[in-house]
Amino acid sequence: MRTPPLTERERDIWVTFNLMRSQLELTLERRLRADSGLSTPDYDVLATLLRETDRMMRSGRLADLMGWEKSRLSHQLKRMEQRGLITRRECGDDARGVWVVATADGVRDALAATRDRTAALRENFLGVLDDDELTALRTISGKVLDRVNPAVCTSDDAEALASTA
Amino acid sequence: MRTPPLTERERDIWVTFNLMRSQLELTLERRLRADSGLSTPDYDVLATLLRETDRMMRSGRLADLMGWEKSRLSHQLKRMEQRGLITRRECGDDARGVWVVATADGVRDALAATRDRTAALRENFLGVLDDDELTALRTISGKVLDRVNPAVCTSDDAEALASTA
DNA sequence: TAAGATTGATTAATCAATCTTA
DNA sequence: TAAGATTGATTAATCAATCTTA
Numbered sequence: 001m002r003t004p005p006l007t008e009r010e011r012d013i014w015v016t017f018n019l020m021r022s023q024l025e026l027t028l029e030r031r032l033r034a035d036s037g038l039s040t041p042d043y044d045v046l047a048t049l050l051r052e053t054d055r056m057m058r059s060g061r062l063a064d065l066m067g068w069e070k071s072r073l074s075h076q077l078k079r080m081e082q083r084g085l086i087t088r089r090e091c092g093d094d095a096r097g098v099w100v101v102a103t104a105d106g107v108r109d110a111l112a113a114t115r116d117r118t119a120a121l122r123e124n125f126l127g128v129l130d131d132d133e134l135t136a137l138r139t140i141s142g143k144v145l146d147r148v149n150p151a152v153c154t155s156d157d158a159e160a161l162a163s164t165a
Numbered sequence: 166m167r168t169p170p171l172t173e174r175e176r177d178i179w180v181t182f183n184l185m186r187s188q189l190e191l192t193l194e195r196r197l198r199a200d201s202g203l204s205t206p207d208y209d210v211l212a213t214l215l216r217e218t219d220r221m222m223r224s225g226r227l228a229d230l231m232g233w234e235k236s237r238l239s240h241q242l243k244r245m246e247q248r249g250l251i252t253r254r255e256c257g258d259d260a261r262g263v264w265v266v267a268t269a270d271g272v273r274d275a276l277a278a279t280r281d282r283t284a285a286l287r288e289n290f291l292g293v294l295d296d297d298e299l300t301a302l303r304t305i306s307g308k309v310l311d312r313v314n315p316a317v318c319t320s321d322d323a324e325a326l327a328s329t330a
Numbered sequence: 331t332a333a334g335a336t337t338g339a340t341t342a343a344t345c346a347a348t349c350t351t352a
Numbered sequence: 353t354a355a356g357a358t359t360g361a362t363t364a365a366t367c368a369a370t371c372t373t374a
Contacts, residue, residue: 020306141185
């Protein structure tokens with residue numbers, strides 16, 4: 001099974017893409033922290049909880065939606081509970097389970113963070129690219145995602161589901 | 166300072182891109198660890214060193230090329246030195262500086278990992294895209310990188326420097 | 331005083347083991 | 353015995369402070 005080395009062009013594309021995504025991540029992370037005091041994991045937990053109208057979710061479902069290990073989520077929730085961003089409630093249906101609930105403070109912080117994050121995304125990512133580039137990037141991302149994890153439900157799928165409903 | 170919420174198109178592009186990069190990262194990380202026992206940071210350090218013909222590099226340049234904080238690199242190098250993957254040598258030119266050198270073991274591990282990784286990259290990323298898409302992705306990545314961290318030295322710069330030397 | 335780099339303390343992520351109830 | 357979740361130990365990343373030489 002021979003595998004020829006990457007060409008100079010392939011290497012250049014990969015290195016540049018990889019640097020871009022790591023630096024973009026870093027930039028957004030710092031911006032979020034500076035604007036709202038939340039880390040990216042904090043924000044992701046709260047933003048995921050806010051997808052439910054009652055702002056609460058079972059711990060296991062939260063882990064699934066974020067693609068996290070359960071133990072990582074448990075540690076994260078402990079810290080967020082100590083800071084008053086979420087609380088945990090016993091689950092009536094299943095005494096093994098837990099409801100994770102965003103507090104009023106958590107909701108407030110998450111909503112404020114969302115505004116800043118939108119601006120940061122436009123400033124560092126969406127706004128840097130022209131219309132053709134945005135379209136190309138959507139296509140490219142879709143193709144790669146379909147290869148590495150076809151099971152993940154993208155927004156297209158969500159829209160397709162919604163439109164058939 | 167008003168910031169309108171993301172349009173559906175913006176959100177779709179961001180969500181798809183973000184899912185793509187996290188799933189791609191996960192896929193490559195698992196593959197690398199399974200094939201070679203190296204973590205992604207281990208591999209990135211070694212692969213970057215191997216870009217020099219003498220397999221050694223100044224610590225600061227290594228950090229720049231990878232887009233890392235110096236302290237992160239220093240801790241990482243300490244661990245890699247303990248495992249025999251790299252060594253550090255005093256720098257004759259500038260007594261404040263350090264040469265980071267890949268050991269024979271480090272080179273061997275990196276070369277073995279590179280074969281697997283090249284196949285994994287083509288399989289999950291480069292090979293999924295056609296020629297126009299690869300070109301577009303290089304342009305897009307360069308533009309975003311230039312915005313979020315213009316100081317980072319891309320391979321283009323490195324080649325430009327090399328060709329003038 | 332700045333550049334190059336390291337250190338130590340804090341915080342976060344990962345892994346295996348454990349606890350409780352279905 | 354499995355599902356839901358937590359815990360504690362280990363490992364890694366981040367931040368501010370420090371050290372040495374240019």
